[in-house]
Amino acid sequence: MSPTTPVGPTGPTGPAGTTSLTQPADLAPGNPPAGGGGPLARLTAAVGSGIARVTDNALGPYQSAIVRIGFAGTWLLFLLREFPHRRELYGPDGPWSWDLAQELIANNGAFTTLMWSDGMVWFEIVYAVAVLSSLMLLLGWRTRTASVLFMVGVLSLQNRSVFMGDGGDNVIHLMAIYLVFLRCGQVWSLDARRERRTRERPAREGLGAAAGPERPDAAHADRVGPLLWCALGFVLLVATFGGLVPGGFAGGWLTIFWGLWVVHGAWWAVHRIESDVRPRVLLDIVANLAHNAALVVIMAEACLIYATAGWYKIQGSRWQDGTAVYYPLHLDYFSPWPALSDLMTSSGTMVMLVTYGTVIAQVAFPFTLFNRRVKNVLLAVMMTEHAAIALVLGLPFFSLAMIAADAVFLPTSFLKRLGGWAARARDGVVRRVPLGRGRGGSEGSGQGAPPPEKETAEQAHVGFTA
Amino acid sequence: MDAYDEVSNARRGPDEPEGPVSPGPGDTAADENDSADADTDTPAPASPPVAETDTSIPAPASSSSADDPAGVPVAGADTGRAPVPARSPAWASRQGPYTPPPPHSPSPPNASPPPHARPLSDGTLAPAQSPPPAASGIASLPLPYQIVVALALAVVAVVACVHVGMVFLHVAPSNTMTKQHGQAVDDWVYPEFEQNWKLFAPNPLQQNIAVQVRAEVRKPGGGFRETGWYDLSALDGAAIDGNLMPSHTEQNELRRAWDFYVSTHDTENRATSSRGELSERYLRRIVVMRLDRELDGERADGSGGVVERIQVRSRTTNVPAPEWSEEQVSDKPVVRELSWWSVTDRDRTEASAE
Known part of the structure; x- marks a missing residue:
């Protein structure tokens, strides 16, 4: 990638404005710099502004939040739905027994904490942690920690019993890994709310102007973060010295987990340094870089899924003769509503239109990203199709996972409207809850405003966090 | 540990100063922004309207301060906002008041820490209009930090590209490259990135x-x-x-x-x-x-x-x-x-x- 070269200390390091400073000869004063200068200057300016963009911002805050909520929610629902079957699916004495898993994992080296012990208690602990971490991630409580635990939970359960999964599990598996690198708690999260309240507190108390940097206050006030960090560090220490984590330190899981642990600690530490802001800036930039790269990878992954699904279909005779959609609908394993399946496939023309439409949409999807309007239309089509698949083929979790992956492409304006609706719906519920209910009351009183005003406050928040 | 995640997002508004007055200042910058279009969008920090409305392009010739090579822009100051120099990147306004101006940084130093950076209008707007004290931006950092950032950028970019490439080769049909480097692809992809998206393809089960x-x-x-x-x-x-x-x-x-x-x-x-x-x-x-x-x-x-x-x-x-x-x-x-x-x-x- 060419952007790496000009970032050197002598080259233009910032956006266009900075470039114009370092190359004053190219620009007549008063000229819009973007229009002036040679192609080279324009190129460096573009590269510079591109670099500034990916280092300064964690892009797509709403998109990363909806992806986080989507996958955490899907996995949480799945875990709750399978709760009665959890031992059969992943337990030490399920059909895919601990011994069988041991033999397979000895070969493929997949990561799962469930191989640390064949005890039922350990299994129940891991399952509970998986459920809790999904909930944490869904709500955005200690998001970055939650995302690591979420990944551990997903990998532990899925890698324990690989033959229980399907395409939906596969998507969740990949996204659980990518989510670790995403700053996905910027909006729609308890973290964001806590951050906002810490910032607002001095303002409400009339200290705003005098308070100056209140971030260190926030860091000082926080006890849960360091506690969580210490506890997880202890677990990691035990796991390391118990020889439980495979892969060793050289690029293996130990490197990843200890690395994440150190980074989290460093993040906390640099926010306590009040004399020097530069380490904080540095970590912020690195976090943004990782976030933006992960976002690109998630988008690329979604495109690869559709491209693969589409291009391989083109080669199939059933997709060519326009009957393909008929068949899955008549498989015993994928027809929870046989009458509905029959109805949907009663017309050969309809089946052919849906068959061709599916292939066209899947093949075209990656290319439509170049045009915002077409992309949005196709996105709606894809999500609708997945919603239909959820019901008709009896694949609700696969469909939810795919919709969550699609959501990374949703437009910010739509997501903000969605957030507004959600906030209003929540406020509506909160208002209807009798005052005796402590939780709802505290939720409302947190901002010290009567309900109608709170609504606007919430909307302002939605706007602010954009 | 990400209590400050929101920060990066709060300082989204490089065009905030010239944006229309709106309930949520952040809106104006991002409203029409679409992550999927992010790659094609012109990055906001360089948007021409800024240069036109704020007249002081901090070219050295018009520098208002002789001993300050970057110039101290003043155009924005009288508007009651942080003194953001025209066309200066967003991070310039975000430097904490206590940020020492890095000597070789091309960014204009924060000559006047804005005491009014936190307008206390109604509490809800305050955070949006006040850039959090955390500074940001490569240019605000001294050379050793910039080198680290450059390294991080290179590593992240290379890893992301290699990963997407490997996954592509993994899901692609057997081809010249996978025949030659199949082992490298497998080593990268297995066991955690294994995937199969031949959903009902090439033919559905019949x-x-x-x-x-x-x-x-x-x-x-x-x-x-x-x-x-x-x-x-x-x-x-x-x-x-x-x-x-x-x-x-x-x-x-x-x-x-x-x-x-x-x-x-x-x-x-x-x-x-x-x-x-x-x-x-x-x-x-x-x-x-x-x-x-x-x-x-x-x-x-x-x-x-x-x-x-x-x-x-x-x-x-x-x-x-x-x-x-x-x-x-x-x-x-x-x-x-x-x-x-x-x-x-x-x-x-x-x-x-x-």
Whole structure:
């Protein structure tokens, strides 16, 4: 990638404005710099502004939040739905027994904490942690920690019993890994709310102007973060010295987990340094870089899924003769509503239109990203199709996972409207809850405003966090 | 640990100063921003309107301060906002008041820490209009930090590109590159990034494969009896019927176990891979578990017993051709029968051992 070269200390390091400073000869004063200068200057300016963009911002805050909520929610629902079957699916004495898993994992080296012990208690602990971490991630409580635990939970359960999964599990598996690198708690999260309240507190108390940097206050006030960090560090220490984590330190899981642990600690530490802001800036930039790269990878992954699904279909005779959609609908394993399946496939023309439409949409999807309007239309089509698949083929979790992956492409304006609706719906519920209910009351009183005003406050928040 | 995640987002508004007055200042910058279009969008920090509205392009010639090479822009200051120099990147306004101006930084130093950076209009707007004190931006950092950032940028970019490339080669058909570097691709992708998106492709499955089992049961009173065939897949199908959320135990367990068995055995049921034995044990455990559940009902009336041996078979039936199609497909099932297996204790799950 060419952007790496000009970032050197002598080259233009910032956006266009900075470039114009370092190359004053190219620009007549008063000229819009973007229009002036040679192609080279324009190129460096573009590269510079591109670099500034990916280092300064964690892009797509709403998109990363909806992806986080989507996958955490899907996995949480799945875990709750399978709760009665959890031992059969992943337990030490399920059909895919601990011994069988041991033999397979000895070969493929997949990561799962469930191989640390064949005890039922350990299994129940891991399952509970998986459920809790999904909930944490869904709500955005200690998001970055939650995302690591979420990944551990997903990998532990899925890698324990690989033959229980399907395409939906596969998507969740990949996204659980990518989510670790995403700053996905910027909006729609308890973290964001806590951050906002810490910032607002001095303002409400009339200290705003005098308070100056209140971030260190926030860091000082926080006890849960360091506690969580210490506890997880202890677990990691035990796991390391118990020889439980495979892969060793050289690029293996130990490197990843200890690395994440150190980074989290460093993040906390640099926010306590009040004399020097530069380490904080540095970590912020690195976090943004990782976030933006992960976002690109998630988008690329979604495109690869559709491209693969589409291009391989083109080669199939059933997709060519326009009957393909008929068949899955008549498989015993994928027809929870046989009458509905029959109805949907009663017309050969309809089946052919849906068959061709599916292939066209899947093949075209990656290319439509170049045009915002077409992309949005196709996105709606894809999500609708997945919603239909959820019901008709009896694949609700696969469909939810795919919709969550699609959501990374949703437009910010739509997501903000969605957030507004959600906030209003929540406020509506909160208002209807009798005052005796402590939780709802505290939720409302947190901002010290009567309900109608709170609504606007919430909307302002939605706007602010954009 | 990400209590400050929101920060990066709060300082989104590089065009904030010239934006129209709106309830949520952040809106203006991002409203029309679409992450999918992010790559094609012109980055906001360089948007020309800024240069036109704020007249002081901080070119050295117009520098207002002789000893300050970057110039101290003043245009924005009288508007009651942080003194953001025209066309200066967003981070310039975000530097904390206590940020020492890096000597060789091209960014304009924060000459006047804005005490009014936190307008206390109504509390809700305050955070949006006040850039958090955390500074940002490469240019605000000294050289060693910039080198680290450059390294991080390079590493992140390379890893992301290599990863996408590897995953692409993993899902692509066998080709020149995968033939030459297949091992490298496998090393990267397995075990955690393995994926298969040939969803119903190239052709959807067009047969219903029923896995059935019968058993030799030792009767409670002594002696043996042979059961009839139990259609375990039909039981799965019945459990799925009318189910909004079929369980993986019904939809995937037996179906995929049979796929696993078929893929690791030849048509003579000889294992073709080292995993063949695993798949046999897995299949036995599922089948014995299911069989015991079925026999449980019969045990209640005393006719049950202990499963001693089992035989598994698959019965494959073509999905009938659509009514509107002229195609003819055979409706005769194809049966594949495995040999009898003795059931040992390790084939019994907890559920079946009781």
